[in-house]
Amino acid sequence: MNKWMVASAALILAAQPGAALAQDGAALDCPVLSASADQRAAIGNAMIGATDDATRDDLFRQLSGIVEKCATEHGIAKEQQGDYFDYSLARASREWLAVDLGKVGMSPLVVDKALDFGPGGTNPDLSEDMSEPQILKIVQAYTEEGIDIDKVESGVWEKVGAYAAATSIYWRKRKLLPH
Template identity: 30%
Template sequence: MSVGLALFATSAHARPPEGLACALQAAPAGLDARVADVLISRDDDRGKPALDEVRALSDVCAQDQFMGPKQRDAYYLYVIGRMGRDVIDTRLTKVGLPSAVIDKALDIGPGNTNNPAPKVTEGDLRMVSDGMRDAGHDPAKITPEGWGLINAWILATSNMFDGLRDVD
């Protein structure tokens, strides 16, 4: 293979939004809520059926888009994060916790740096706590359920943007 062809073969091409949405659109009703439950509980064993279902959907879509093995794994991670974020955002709103405050505090979410976060640290939670306080939400009044949703939001966001970054 010539150098020119090698460079062309390895250059990144952004996936069209409809390609990224493939598994989300193909998902049966309620799968997104089951994925969110897995992210909130952090119990992959109990959530295995939902995760397996996402894997099957994402693999079909990845194959349709000619993704290699690493891209397939990244797309799976993206889909889990995206499904989780959509549902967790609604749940955060219901308990009066704006996801935008979490995104701003940690510089995650659309338009932010989205540094990889393999786990949520006490420092992360401190920054979110400060952000909530600054936004008029007393961190001491956030319930354990609320903190669980915050943790799940951070994890889902990390999965979504790490997957998106690595899909191409």
């Protein structure tokens, strides 16, 4: 099989809803796989500010219940449950945002590479605002990918920023949890 067929198959699988979900092991997968597709989409929307406070708080309560059930099921220690919730929230948001960005031709992998996210990456802490150099790295990376940044709508840039923030939390919390 040639490498283009393999790459095409991988892209097709990646585009399928839920294809990226089962990836981290049962304990880490549990909260995201236990949430419905509608809940995951609502969480993604909440993370970009597309919901009111009451709706967001209700979603977080729902996710908290799912996380507590999964923590019990998989033996996650009480002192790790805050990190487990943060990881699950970040992962649900990150995966929804990745698909949403892909729909408008903005690959989230560009952000991952620009900010060095990943298992062996530096995974910078973006719990505060992104620095100007970090923003410039992302913009430059998209420019190098052939994206005309002047034509990208502000709502898309907000999703790019939310994806970067969620990915930061995802990798930082993931390393604190048992795999």
